[in-house]
Amino acid sequence: DDERAWWKEAVVYQIYPRSFADSNGDGFGDLRGLINRLDYVSSLGADVIWLNPVYDSPQRDNGYDISDYHSIHDRYGTMGDWEELLSEIHARDMKLVMDLVVNHTSIDHEWFQKSRRGDPEYEDYYIWREGDGDGPPNNWQSFFGGSAWTYDEEREAYYLHLYDTSQPDLNWENEAVRQDVFETIEWWLEKGIDGFRMDVINLLSKADGLPDGDPDSEWVGSEHFIDGPRIAEYLDAMDEQVLSNYDVMTVGEMPQLSVDQAKTYTGTDGPLDMAFHFQHTKLDYAENQRWAVGEWDLKELKEITSRWQNGLAEEGWNAIYWENHDQPRVVSRYGDPVNYRRESAKLLGTFSLTLSGTPYIYQGQELGMTNSPWTSIADMRDVDAINHAKALLETDDYDEYTDIQDTISYRSRDNARTPMQWSPSENAGFTDGDPWIQVNPNYDEVNVGDAEDDPDSVLNYYRELLELRDNHDALVYGDYCDLLPNHESVYVYARTLGTHEGTDRLLVVLNFFGDEETVDVPVEFETATLLLSNYDRADDDPTTVTLAPYEARVYDLS
Ligand code: TEU
Secondary structure, eight states, rough: OOOOOOOOOOOEEEEEGTTTOOSSSSOOHHHHHHHHHHHHHHHOOOOEEEEOOOOEOTTTTSSSOOOEEEEEEEOOOOHHHHHHHHHHHHHHEEEEEEEEESBBBBBSSSHHHHTTTTTTTTSBBEEEOOOTTTBBBSSSSSSSSBBBBEETTTTTTTEEEOOOOOBBBBBBTHHHHHHHHHHHHHHHHTTTTOOOEEEEEEEEOOOTOOOOOTTSSSSSTTTTTTTTTTHHHHHHHHHHHHHGGGGEEEEOOTTOOOOHHHHHHSSTSOOOOOOOOOGSSTTTTEEEEEEOOOOOOOHHHHHHHHHHHHHHHSSSOOOEOOTTTTTTOOHHSSOTTTSSHHHHHHHHHHHHSSSSSSSEETTTTTTTTOOOOOOOOGOOOOHHHHHHHHHHSTTTOSSSHHHHHHHHHHHOOOHHSSSSOOOOOOOOSSSSSOOOOOOOOOGTTTTHHHHHHTTTTTOOOHHHHHHHHHHOOHHHHHHHEESTOOOOOEEEHHHHEEEETTTEEEEEEEEEEEOOOEEEGGGOOOOOOOEHHHSSSOOOSEEEEEEOOTTTEEEHHH
């Protein structure tokens, strides 16, 4: 909707602290390293930093397994470092959004330790059930593979974990759990942060009786815990009791989110500002399977994008992204990392920065970082990829690791987690020690240092994109209209904003593949001027446009 708000005008830069910058040589990124690099983030033109979890954690799922919500994991630094980080971010006129992970905690959290011992105050903090005969209470699956239930010897019962076995789901039906979580949220807001990215926040409410799920669905059980029966009540209470007292932004991460649900969550009366959906991240699945890779189709991307752009035009707000710490690198998925790395990285960036919604850029995306050439599962660190590799080998379809190597390498979340590439020197300038995960060997070509010196770098193009968005309200508040929905390789859309001075209209023309393409655009654009292209272009007339491979152009008609 077109009501103004700072978080609608913002561009968010996501930082995965473990892989961003290591200041003390232990091979693990830290807060000091990040503080030292804040000028870089600010030079990009980013308004908000979303920081992945830095709370105390045994790091089984890289910090999404929290053992203490109120302290900083020691390898990241101290609370004092974090406070300095916040004030340095604010000093640069940027804002800080923290990750909120409250669907589950770590098994090391004090609440779980007390719960498993049957401490009366905490016994109902998690979802404990008796088994069904010799097996788990129901057929729900963990997102990381295998049953969503683990038997605990101490409590002599099963606990539910929709993610890793070390990530037990909190029991949101328990009022005490809700109040503890709300207090945690308030505690961080009082420290002065500017918002939250809420991990799997549409999974909090589980259906009564925890019934078996459809065994053929993509995630068995999900119809009983996605957008569950009490989710609106929980999130509305969180908003009323805490969030609404602060001028902060909130973005929900919501697996399997539909447009209708997004309107409820992010509309005027909804508890959140915006939400991440996943539909465009599944275009390269084969047969709806994450661990199978297929060809992707631009017409499907158009359908999905238009559905969300138009669906939330009046009510709700989009969060726009290609990459995050869970997604492989976008150039390796929807671009061409070999022949047109720069061009396709710029094209994909143009798409993200010219849509309606708040754009999110993941560290390294602005360099056109690519997937890593994994040669062995031993080099991988992601619990998700490692578990699924095991699970695939247990099926009858595959015999040995080489049969699944390509799929695991392509899909592993580790692709997003290789160290940020700062320079062509050893370990890409990320650390003086041994990095916790190997550096992508292309760092000698793809790195900040070289990109700074090159006017045609992906980095400098991203800077232009952010500036373009800053200068054109139509890119933030304008309507979206797909002008060429049936074309299989070129995407053309307009962003239009009526103001009292007149109409501000931008035209975005994107060739998503590696062949030259010629398209006609509507005659009203005859007089438009070219604002930006990822090729060196002088011609202004856009009525007939011949586009080079992965060419992107933005025209101004006002
Ligand atoms: O991820 C939740 C999740 O299931 C998706 O992001 C998933 O990875 C995606 O649908 C794949 O296409 C969140 C965090 O972002 C992730 O890092 C954590 O491992 C997970 O929750 C558990 O906290």
